[in-house]
Amino acid sequence: MDCVLKLDRLPEKKPFIEGIRRAPRRDSVLSEHDMEIALKNALRYIPEQFHEELAPEFMEELKTRGRIYGYRFRPEGRLWGKPIDCYEGKCIEGKAFQVMIDNNLDFEVALYPYELVTYGETGQVCQNWMQYLLIKQYLKELTNTQTLVIESGHPLGVFRSHENAPRVILTNGLMVGLFDNPADFNRAAAMGVANYGQMTAGGWMYIGPQGIVHGTFNTLLNAGRLKLGIPKDKDLAGRLFVSAGLGGMSGAQGKAAEIAGAAAIIAEVDYSRIETRYKQGWVSKVSDDLKTCVEWAQEAQKEGKPLAIAYHGNVVDLLHYLINNNIHVDLLSDQTSCHAVYEGGYCPVGISFAERTRLLAEDHEAFKAAVNASLKQHIAAIDELHRRGTYFFDYGNSFLKAVYDAGVTTICRNGENEKDGFVYPSYVEDILGPQLFDYGYGPFRWVCLSGKPEDLDKTDAAAMDCIDPTRRYQDRDNWVWVRDAKKNKMVVGTQARILYQDAMGRLKIALRFNEMVRNGEIGPVMLGRDHHDTGGTDSPFRETSNIKDGSNIMADMATQCFAGNAARGMSLIALHNGGGVGVGKSINGGFGMVLDGSERVDRILSSAMPWDTMGGVARRAWARNENAIETCLAYNRDNEGTDCITIPHLADDALVHATVMNALKD
Numbered sequence: 080m081d082c083v084l085k086l087d088r089l090p091e092k093k094p095f096i097e098g099i100r101r102a103p104r105r106d107s108v109l110s111e112h113d114m115e116i117a118l119k120n121a122l123r124y125i126p127e128q129f130h131e132e133l134a135p136e137f138m139e140e141l142k143t144r145g146r147i148y149g150y151r152f153r154p155e156g157r158l159w160g161k162p163i164d165c166y167e168g169k170c171i172e173g174k175a176f177q178v179m180i181d182n183n184l185d186f187e188v189a190l191y192p193y194e195l196v197t198y199g200e201t202g203q204v205c206q207n208w209m210q211y212l213l214i215k216q217y218l219k220e221l222t223n224t225q226t227l228v229i230e231s232g233h234p235l236g237v238f239r240s241h242e243n244a245p246r247v248i249l250t251n252g253l254m255v256g257l258f259d260n261p262a263d264f265n266r267a268a269a270m271g272v273a274n275y276g277q278m279t280a281g282g283w284m285y286i287g288p289q290g291i292v293h294g295t296f297n298t299l300l301n302a303g304r305l306k307l308g309i310p311k312d313k314d315l316a317g318r319l320f321v322s323a324g325l326g327g328m329s330g331a332q333g334k335a336a337e338i339a340g341a342a343a344i345i346a347e348v349d350y351s352r353i354e355t356r357y358k359q360g361w362v363s364k365v366s367d368d369l370k371t372c373v374e375w376a377q378e379a380q381k382e383g384k385p386l387a388i389a390y391h392g393n394v395v396d397l398l399h400y401l402i403n404n405n406i407h408v409d410l411l412s413d414q415t416s417c418h419a420v421y422e423g424g425y426c427p428v429g430i431s432f433a434e435r436t437r438l439l440a441e442d443h444e445a446f447k448a449a450v451n452a453s454l455k456q457h458i459a460a461i462d463e464l465h466r467r468g469t470y471f472f473d474y475g476n477s478f479l480k481a482v483y484d485a486g487v488t489t490i491c492r493n494g495e496n497e498k499d500g501f502v503y504p505s506y507v508e509d510i511l512g513p514q515l516f517d518y519g520y521g522p523f524r525w526v527c528l529s530g531k532p533e534d535l536d537k538t539d540a541a542a543m544d545c546i547d548p549t550r551r552y553q554d555r556d557n558w559v560w561v562r563d564a565k566k567n568k569m570v571v572g573t574q575a576r577i578l579y580q581d582a583m584g585r586l587k588i589a590l591r592f593n594e595m596v597r598n599g600e601i602g603p604v605m606l607g608r609d610h611h612d613t614g615g616t617d618s619p620f621r622e623t624s625n626i627k628d629g630s631n632i633m634a635d636m637a638t639q640c641f642a643g644n645a646a647r648g649m650s651l652i653a654l655h656n657g658g659g660v661g662v663g664k665s666i667n668g669g670f671g672m673v674l675d676g677s678e679r680v681d682r683i684l685s686s687a688m689p690w691d692t693m694g695g696v697a698r699r700a701w702a703r704n705e706n707a708i709e710t711c712l713a714y715n716r717d718n719e720g721t722d723c724i725t726i727p728h729l730a731d732d733a734l735v736h737a738t739v740m741n742a743l744k745d
């Protein structure tokens with residue numbers, strides 16, 4: 080096995096294809112000494128005889144792009160997740176991960192494919208194209224008794240392990256606490272030692288915006304049930320949902336709203352992203368005229384028909400129009416990339432998208448000031464709509480945190496800082512947490528590695544067969560979801576499906592699929608999930624925002640989930656810093672499990688699948704979450720003799736309050 084990148088000659092420089100989105104210049108404040116290190120770091124991948132030619136080219140990238148991507152090492156043309164048989168490899172997992180990586184970098188899937196960004200403005204597969212080539216080189220040679228180690232995109236090497244060990248263990252952006260902040264992270268990223276993996280970008284488990292359509296659909300529907308009083312068997316017909324963002328993940332909003340029956344207006348400043356969603360049929364109408372957008376929405380509401388409208392413009396302008404014209408909004412959110420608010424994730428009102436890109440590159444301080452001013456107007460408009468009866472929720476994009484960072488302390492529950500949360504709930508706190516995560520329902524997914532649509536059809540039917548729609552309303556929602564999934568045309572990239580399931584539902588489906596592979600009914604399957612799940616993510620502003628025992632600031636759960644999955648033999652395990660909310664604000668992890676039809680895989684699934692989810696439910700139960708306690712009690716009964724989850728005693732609130740008051744009096 081070669082321990083360096085095989086390179087006889089330098090690949091030619093290639094032109095960038097017109098129309099493919101490019102990342103803005105990234106923020107980096109490097110000293111002269113840092114720049115020298117950055118350059119040496121990038122040249123570590125390249126044989127010495129090419130350094131003279133490459134050093135100035137890499138330096139130019141650092142100066143103009145803020146990072147060294149090694150553009151000329153990108154393979155020519157479109158990368159895409161091909162059928163697994165098209166890949167070389169000595170074990171099935173080695174080939175399977177190449178499918179997943181190439182899908183994450185597909186022009187049709189990725190946000191900034193040339194900069195290796197899959198979604199979420201900054202979520203990268205790895206840091207540069209030299210790493211990409213070296214990872215692929217290792218994956219081709221990897222055997223089923225070895226493990227490839229990836230640290231922030233860098234393949235550290237292949238080490239001996241055993242058949243039941245993970246084939247890939249990867250981490251992204253984990254920083255020592257003292258330096259765990261955006262400024263130090265940006266410096267480390269510019270020096271080529273830190274990768275922002277987001278969640279499934281650097282975890283190689285992205286399945287296009289479909290991945291989030293299901294979660295968004297669940298959130299909107301349950302928000303309607305909980306906050307608008309819509310009965311459990313009805314949808315959002317006649318209701319108006321307003322939000323912003325039609326990018327990588329946010330692009331799911333229109334589609335999810337339509338599936339949930341609502342009329343939706345989604346603001347987006349970048350026309351190229353509207354075009355993508357329009358071509359896919361994920362938004363049905365487009366206009367830059369606010370009056371037209373509102374008329375379309377009102378007509379759909381009157382007829383009770385679903386309709387997703389893209390407004391080409393700034394969300395703040397949209398909200399001002401709605402206020403000034405007294406338009407009632409039922410549900411309101413935002414999915415601009417506020418986790419990277421000063422890096423281009425949020426476009427300030429009053430300037431065009433093109434001006435935003437120029438300002439970002441030329442005057443970062445002015446850009447920051449414009450963002451802060453815009454966020455202040457944005458939250459004031461939300462406050463006004465809220466006063467008029469709109470339900471607003473933060474959609475896990477750090478919007479409220481960004482508003483706080485812009486200087487608005489009234490957004491804090493305690494009026495001072497973010498420690499007690501914000502005055503508006505995060506969607507997990509109010510909706511997804513209690514209704515889904517506390518039961519273990521989360522974003523389970525799979526990819527049919529054969530690339531055959533018929534395999535996906537067969538797995539959809541098998542999954543549907545595994546669900547009892549009469550057990551709980553969540554099961555009914557999931558059953559309907561998978562029944563209609565094909566009709567809703569959600570595949571972008573590989574033949575993949577998302578389906579919210581609880582622990583035992585996931586296990587049942589996983590075992591069924593592995594049996595189908597064994598019987599030759601379908602080709603191999605990659606199982607995985609979004610990191611945004613019951614047990615995979617510690618994130619006080621999002622996934623763990625409905626944990627109220629003070630442990631929401633701890634990252635033990637995500638770390639245990641990662642280690643436990645490794646111990647049980649998942650094919651790939653990942654642990655990241657940041658994710659959807661930004662550096663220092665979350666620790667999240669995920670897995671990939673290749674189903675090859677073997678009994679060995681059955682055995683791994685039987686212990687790993689319940690652990691991956693129930694570790695999270697157990698922690699939620701210990702935090703005294705009612706639905707989680709109920710779920711754990713049932714799990715203990717059903718798994719007596721193998722598993723046992725600790726259950727809390729519940730103290731009487733009045734007793735606790737009186738005791739504290741008495742003690743304070745003394």
Ligand SMILES: NC(=O)c1ccc[n+]([C@@H]2O[C@H](COP(=O)([O-])OP(=O)(O)OC[C@H]3O[C@@H](n4cnc5c(N)ncnc54)[C@H](O)[C@@H]3O)[C@@H](O)[C@H]2O)c1
Nearest residue numbers: 199200324326327328329347348394416425426475476659
């Ligand atoms: N809730 C979840 O489950 C979840 C999941 C993934 C991502 N996220 C978060 O959602 C955010 C969006 O993710 P993404 O992948 O879509 O990112 P993205 O950067 O691809 O898309 C965001 C879009 O918002 C647009 N935008 C920015 N400012 C705007 C403004 N003022 N008005 C109108 N449009 C504006 C941008 O042009 C961009 O297209 C991220 O912060 C991400 O972390 C949430």
